[in-house]
Amino acid sequence: MSSGFSPVSEGMSGVMDFRIRIFDPEVLSALRLTLIWSGVALLPAYAAAMALASMSRGRGLRPLRGLAVLPGMFYAWVVLVLLRHLAPDFRFSMIAVALAWILAGIPYLAVTFSEGIGDLDPRNREAMMSLGASRLRLWWHHDLLQTLPVQASALLQQLWHILTSFSIVMILGGGPPHETLEVAVYTSMRLDRVDPGLAAALAFWQALILISLRIMIRRFRAAPVTGFSPRHAGERTGRSLVVVFISIAALVLLLATRQDPQEWMRPLLTSVSLAVLSSTGALIIALAAYFSGWRGVAEIGAWVSPMILSWICWSISMRWSLGSLPMLVLIQSVLFSPWFARTIFPLLDRKRTGEIEAARLLGAPAASAWILVEWPRVRGPVLSVAGWVAALSVMEVSSVMWFSRGDFDTLSSWVQNLFLRFRIDEAGVGFAILALLAYALLWLTEKGGK
Amino acid sequence: MTADDFDVGPGEWLEVSAPSGFGKSTLLRSLMGLTPVEGQLRVSGVEVSGQPLHRRRFGVVFQDQALFAHLNALDNALFGLRIRGRVSDGDRARAEDAFRKLGLLHRIRAPVDELSGGERQRVALIRAVLFGPVLLLLDEPFKGLDAEHLRSVMDYLQSFLSESPVPVVWISHLNGTGVPGKRLVGGDRNGRRHFQLHHP
Incomplete structure (x- = not known):
């Protein structure tokens, strides 16, 4: 593969670097940017998805079901095309990456939320309505609260996807190096500047985040852990x-x-x-x-x-x-x-x-x-x-x-x-x-x- | 859990009875070889404890029947024969005869998930018998059967045993089935669960 690279010697030095560079400023910077932009992307997607799911209550989401299975690359392409025409300066920015993540998250979250709402017992809604609950109160006290485990699971799953996603980052992240964990590793590999120590440190942080997420996901057993199992993919898209x-x-x-x-x-x-x-x-x-x-x-x-x-x-x-x-x-x-x-x-x-x-x-x-x-x-x-x-x-x-x-x-x-x-x-x-x-x-x- | 030594002769019945949850099915599973057990199990004088499951030739009716959901009733019944080679026309005829005797001929091609509890029980019994076992282990074989079908099942089993006298160990779920034979009765012995042998 890469010419002149000695995996054994550099791999050993990489292990030594691994211990030291976990708190390397470069690593921490990539970690910080990843978390910030992941959060930035997740919140609008959550809000939009919840609004869509609540308004339609499971109906009228058929087009989203198809979009929910599209890969991140599709959304990256859409964003890139849009930004190319609308705002050329943005096309390599993290805003573009975040936009792609938002676009990718909305269909998946909306479909998941609407299914969670659809699974609720309608008799509870009817009981609340008979007791005088307005639509807003119904949503707040019933739909929103009852589907919290589903929401949490889907959100964590989406965050998981974002953090492990290379596709969107790779497509749009050709700009400033080391903006995300993935880009940092990718860039070094792509440019033949293999740095096992840096890669290990970045991977350590990614693993730590993913393990924490997975522990949290396991707490929400009401929703499927994968959130998007192949079986569901087929059932939902139909x-x-x-x-x-x-x-x-x-x-x-x-x-x-x-x-x-x-x-x-x-x-x-x-x-x-x-x-x-x-x-x-x-x-x-x-x-x-x-x-x-x-x-x-x-x-x-x-x-x-x-x-x-x-x-x-x-x-x-x-x-x-x-x-x-x-x-x-x-x-x-x-x-x-x-x-x-x-x-x-x-x-x-x-x-x-x-x-x-x-x-x-x-x-x-x-x-x-x-x-x-x-x-x-x-x-x-x-x-x-x-x-x-x-x-x-x-x-x-x-x-x-x-x-x-x-x-x-x-x-x-x-x-x-x-x-x-x-x-x-x-x-x-x-x-x-x-x-x-x-x-x-x-x-x-x-x-x-x- | 412990049990007295016991032997069951050709064509003899050994009934295992105990309160619910005592461990009757566990005892039967240990005889099948599915649960580790200390002791020896000999069939026709041959030690079979160390044999792999598929070489034992035990005809088993499980408590939940364990019918193969992807096969119909006939294919379930023929499984033991099919796994040993081709199924002959004679085998099919025997299977059909068994279904007829047990009042299931009209359900012979039915998917097993469309069968009632009693029908499933009878299919499981045919499956256990048809391939020619050397020992029958029946976990509540008469469960879900009405009086008419209970009679037909007993007749079928007696007919099989008269042709192929093999030992039968079975778990009863109710008293008064009128089946003769020895009994292993579960009870307490020195604070431990124990199956004691009772002769008729």
């Missing part, structure tokens, strides 16, 4: 997903006629193969962890900073001299295996019905019992999360960025480069292809899962 799918397909067809197909065909194929291999690898890792008794390993993955995981994989790759594609598969498999773990472990853990034991006693060896009895039970959710992971893999920028050098190209990095070169129209085509792929994978697997 037919509107197909509409979005067809719309994007039409857009791609329209714009693709203006492009050189050779330019994006290779990255496209690379991304697809990467997505398939990553989702399969993630499933294998999660299942192996579960059945080997090391299930905690997969679950811990959900608690660990993506940066740390990427860093570990990256260190392994340097020692093993793995090629770029195998390394990407490894990284993405490791990064996504917690998704599988969180989806299938509860299924595998559910109250035992004795089906496996019955199959064993009827003569099925362990593997056959699993294939014939357990697999049909978990097939739907597993296929669903596989599609979700494949879609994430296609859209994922974080891992790709680690290896997005001239010698290796994926669709994501290609789109990224187009954005950075202000070839926004072409980047739009690239994004449309990415989104089309993601939705196709989701749609097909959801269909298969049912």
